[in-house]
Amino acid sequence: MAVIEAIALGIERDLEHLKAISQNVANVNTPGYQAVQSFDVALNGHNTIAQQKIAPKYGAIKDSDRGLDWAIASKGYFVIEKNDQLFVSRYGRFHVSQDGWLTHVSGGKLVGESGAINVGHGHVTVAENGQIFVDGQQLEQLKIVDVGQVLTGHSGGLYAFSGSVSEVHDKQIKGNAINVSNVDSGEQMTNMININRHVQSLQKAASAYDQMMNAGINELGRR
Numbered sequence: 256m257a258v259i260e261a262i263a264l265g266i267e268r269d270l271e272h273l274k275a276i277s278q279n280v281a282n283v284n285t286p287g288y289q290a291v292q293s294f295d296v297a298l299n300g301h302n303t304i305a306q307q308k309i310a311p312k313y314g315a316i317k318d319s320d321r322g323l324d325w326a327i328a329s330k331g332y333f334v335i336e337k338n339d340q341l342f343v344s345r346y347g348r349f350h351v352s353q354d355g356w357l358t359h360v361s362g363g364k365l366v367g368e369s370g371a372i373n374v375g376h377g378h379v380t381v382a383e384n385g386q387i388f389v390d391g392q393q394l395e396q397l398k399i400v401d402v403g404q405v406l407t408g409h410s411g412g413l414y415a416f417s418g419s420v421s422e423v424h425d426k427q428i429k430g431n432a433i434n435v436s437n438v439d440s441g442e443q444m445t446n447m448i449n450i451n452r453h454v455q456s457l458q459k460a461a462s463a464y465d466q467m468m469n470a471g472i473n474e475l476g477r478r
Contacts (some may be wrong), residue, residue, distance in 0.1 A: 278291055325429065
């Protein structure tokens, strides 16, 4: 029975890995999306579970025709305040709300060195060093941070985070551009093929074990 349970748990872990791959493939064209890495972790040297984390690499940059599309060309994340919580994001699509707040596509407010940024109703631009200008006058400095660990994603390209938070001083911001997904389609396809093969091998092992048990029972029945 222990053998069948081990095989079933192995297949269950593989299905969790496939779920993560499917999520990545579905978001290959989602701006700012951070791919999920799924892997096996041994607990206490006995039990093995599937665990996920956000891939630490960054996606490429694509030009945009929107003046309030901003890409991060260095390491780090935008800081977004939403529902009294702070999140990070590589999806730099913003607009100005009716009351003048520089607002993220998720509905949260973009955070600068002095807090959430209110630009009024002037013309907003950003410099390469992250300085924000309104009608040609410097207003605020973007807050770009690096975090200890990026956690699960939320709607609108937001990510929770944990661990240390440090400001990125050598930030590089590009206007009229957007960070694209960091999903590597070729890597995801290779992972999917390998996991499918592993599932098939486990299924064959289960079938062989079942046949062996049946043969043993039949042999005992003839004695």
